[in-house]
Amino acid sequence: MITSLSSSSPVASTAEEEAYLYLQRSLRLGRYKAGDRLIPEDIAAEIGMSRMPVREAFRRLAADGLVTLRPNRGCVVAGLTLDELNETFEIRSVLEGLAVRLALPKMTAEHFEELDRLLLRMERAGEAGSSDWVLRHQEFHAYIYGLSARPKLIRQIAALHVAIEPYMRIWLDYAEKPLSAREEHQALIDALRSGDVAQAERVMEDHVLGTASLLAEFATPGRR
Amino acid sequence: MITSLSSSSPVASTAEEEAYLYLQRSLRLGRYKAGDRLIPEDIAAEIGMSRMPVREAFRRLAADGLVTLRPNRGCVVAGLTLDELNETFEIRSVLEGLAVRLALPKMTAEHFEELDRLLLRMERAGEAGSSDWVLRHQEFHAYIYGLSARPKLIRQIAALHVAIEPYMRIWLDYAEKPLSAREEHQALIDALRSGDVAQAERVMEDHVLGTASLLAEFATPGRR
DNA sequence: GTTTGGATAAGTGGATACAAAAATCCAGTG
DNA sequence: CACTGGATTTTTGTATCCACTTATCCAAAC
Numbered sequence: 001m002i003t004s005l006s007s008s009s010p011v012a013s014t015a016e017e018e019a020y021l022y023l024q025r026s027l028r029l030g031r032y033k034a035g036d037r038l039i040p041e042d043i044a045a046e047i048g049m050s051r052m053p054v055r056e057a058f059r060r061l062a063a064d065g066l067v068t069l070r071p072n073r074g075c076v077v078a079g080l081t082l083d084e085l086n087e088t089f090e091i092r093s094v095l096e097g098l099a100v101r102l103a104l105p106k107m108t109a110e111h112f113e114e115l116d117r118l119l120l121r122m123e124r125a126g127e128a129g130s131s132d133w134v135l136r137h138q139e140f141h142a143y144i145y146g147l148s149a150r151p152k153l154i155r156q157i158a159a160l161h162v163a164i165e166p167y168m169r170i171w172l173d174y175a176e177k178p179l180s181a182r183e184e185h186q187a188l189i190d191a192l193r194s195g196d197v198a199q200a201e202r203v204m205e206d207h208v209l210g211t212a213s214l215l216a217e218f219a220t221p222g223r224r
Numbered sequence: 225m226i227t228s229l230s231s232s233s234p235v236a237s238t239a240e241e242e243a244y245l246y247l248q249r250s251l252r253l254g255r256y257k258a259g260d261r262l263i264p265e266d267i268a269a270e271i272g273m274s275r276m277p278v279r280e281a282f283r284r285l286a287a288d289g290l291v292t293l294r295p296n297r298g299c300v301v302a303g304l305t306l307d308e309l310n311e312t313f314e315i316r317s318v319l320e321g322l323a324v325r326l327a328l329p330k331m332t333a334e335h336f337e338e339l340d341r342l343l344l345r346m347e348r349a350g351e352a353g354s355s356d357w358v359l360r361h362q363e364f365h366a367y368i369y370g371l372s373a374r375p376k377l378i379r380q381i382a383a384l385h386v387a388i389e390p391y392m393r394i395w396l397d398y399a400e401k402p403l404s405a406r407e408e409h410q411a412l413i414d415a416l417r418s419g420d421v422a423q424a425e426r427v428m429e430d431h432v433l434g435t436a437s438l439l440a441e442f443a444t445p446g447r448r
Numbered sequence: 449g450t451t452t453g454g455a456t457a458a459g460t461g462g463a464t465a466c467a468a469a470a471a472t473c474c475a476g477t478g
Numbered sequence: 479c480a481c482t483g484g485a486t487t488t489t490t491g492t493a494t495c496c497a498c499t500t501a502t503c504c505a506a507a508c
Contacts, residue, residue, distance in 0.1 A: 460500085
């Protein structure tokens, strides 16, 4: 059972893998700003290898949508405009809705109990938005998606989460209004318990889109 | 306006780009079988370059899901099990449904006329399944998705099409029963003309899933 | 003061060389 | 005759080098 929304294994067996994980981590933590140029030589020096594996890592990051690669122009940290960010949430909403639709028919009483436990753990992890809470929150969602038993779907969802993460971080820092986290997730569980697939799917879609609209409030229209 | 479902520009300005396009083409045309190993040195020799750009092309192909890359094990042509193939269609159905949902509100009378023209061109391109017809069919769909004005969504859809293409080709070769192509696409246009967003979205979802179930008939359960 | 051209520096792309890992082959053993 | 262990071959991964493209900077011209 997949319980993590990370898009790749955490073991770096090759230099390329190490570079990839290092850069992904740096990007997710917001070490670079959108538009920053990543110079292979510098990064290679930081982690003690040559430019070559770093270049290949760039290619993978580009595929993840975290950086942009142009011939002879190097590697630039990708920025999402508000439009692109919203688009990503739209895509997430249908994919995560689909995951719920596929997961629900497989759910048994034990699964619901586990969801209750995960929700509890999430609440106990602190403020909605704290880094512990974010982890538990991902766990909660990943658990549901995992039940769909659709590896490709899960990977796609994970990739979108990775791409949005830097922005979420900014947003969470600003979050003044308390997230209606408890209510929303309880509603999600309730919808699942009701067994109404279409309803559960819609609740998940709305949950994801709700996050997007919340995010929009803190972003200025032209913002990258 | 994006009118092609190809996932990248066709101009090869660098050796890596050339290798990528060459390999993508070979894979889409079914030159290799699933499980075949791609030897960088051989491919490099074929197109007259060193292994290095070929290696980088491999990474991009892996991101597209066309090949699998394992450390020290090289590059293997990806195979989709019937389950994975069905999963891909499930994902396509919600993404293409979303595209329709977003496109419809922007459609005017001219757009509908263009759709009529595209359908006509598709019919005139020959047998459903011929390579000309496939192209026109893609054009038809791409036109609708393009109207959604969601670049990322369109790219994701395109990527899934590329991944499935080799299988579609096999399937189309076997297709004995006439595709109900005309009726299905006319129904799609009708649904769009009705202006009922939810209905149009559902028609598109069914259209995509219908293709999947048709495909399933020709595949043996354990097939790669 | 702004613009333009070109020298110079910086950086990228690709090829070759070398090291390390995996696959293959083969002889010896049970 | 199947199996094991190790040498050999093949292939992959990484570093270094060179050629070429792009960016930067400065001076001369308008």
